[in-house]
């Protein structure tokens with residue numbers, strides 16, 4: 001199958017007086033049509049910058065300094081701002097963490113959604129209004145006519161998030177990128193929003209990339225996962241396999257610090273230490289200062305992202321001589 005999106009060796013750096021921050025440092029992955037890909041990692045791991053790079057939303061002093069972003073055969077990294085604009089909110093759209101920052105506070109929800117429909121579907125005002133109201137109904141808004149006339153600040157957080165999803169979906173995107181789409185919402189609304197995104201995927205065969213620090217969201221929603229740490233992919237694989245037998249110590253740490261995954265029946269633990277500042281990356285394996293499995297060489301030699309037998313990939317020396325089961329064979333802290 002041809003991938004809808006293929007990112008190859010993407011590098012997005014920020015240059016400031018204090019030095020160069022390698023926020024995204026050689027990231028590669030694919031998304032098939034109709035696939036839901038999860039991107040996980042703690043804040044600061046580069047996942048948002050990666051998605052902004054795909055959407056053409058990186059701003060100075062940030063810059064894509066290397067790699068390719070192939071979307072339906074076109075390298076987005078080579079397009080002009082104007083050409084990218086045409087794709088944004090059309091073939092690709094994005095749902096942000098905090099709707100208030102991406103919705104225009106001075107315009108009604110109805111104006112914002114129908115404007116989008118008029119722009120991208122060449123629809124007349126009346127048709128655009130009808131479609132907007134249908135869209136608002138589709139995202140589970142009970143009184144779409146009232147919401148159509150409302151300003152963002154008049155709505156609850158959950159309603160705003162739904163309205164933003166309606167806007168994002170109003171142009172039938174082929175790729176929907178959702179950056180922490182439910183973080184600001186309470187658990188019930190989170191579940192509704194995730195279900196809604198799933199339904200829309202089933203209906204339209206859109207591909208979805210969900211960016212989150214929350215493995216609970218990942219377990220519920222996605223087919224495949226990439227785990228990012230310090231600007232790089234450290235593990236990639238099928239979601240079931242990832243939870244069953246994580247291959248990277250960082251992934252294991254994330255799973256152990258996730259309260260909602262009762263199946264794993266492990267004590268809650270947090271990963272010691274913090275994500276390194278991208279301007280001061282540790283030598284060797286970037287995770288070594290926090291890794292309970294670290295060996296001597298880990299401090300000086302950077303491991304490659306290696307393909308393992310189980311169809312997963314991991315960037316860790318432990319698997320150099322064949323796959324090691326982190327959960328059974330050794331326990332961090334023992």
Ligand code: SF4
Nearest residue numbers: 285288291298316317
């Ligand atoms: Fe830990 Fe070494 Fe693997 Fe890095 S390479 S994750 S430090 S065991």
Ligand code: MG
Nearest residue numbers: 043044047048
């Ligand atoms: Mg972020």
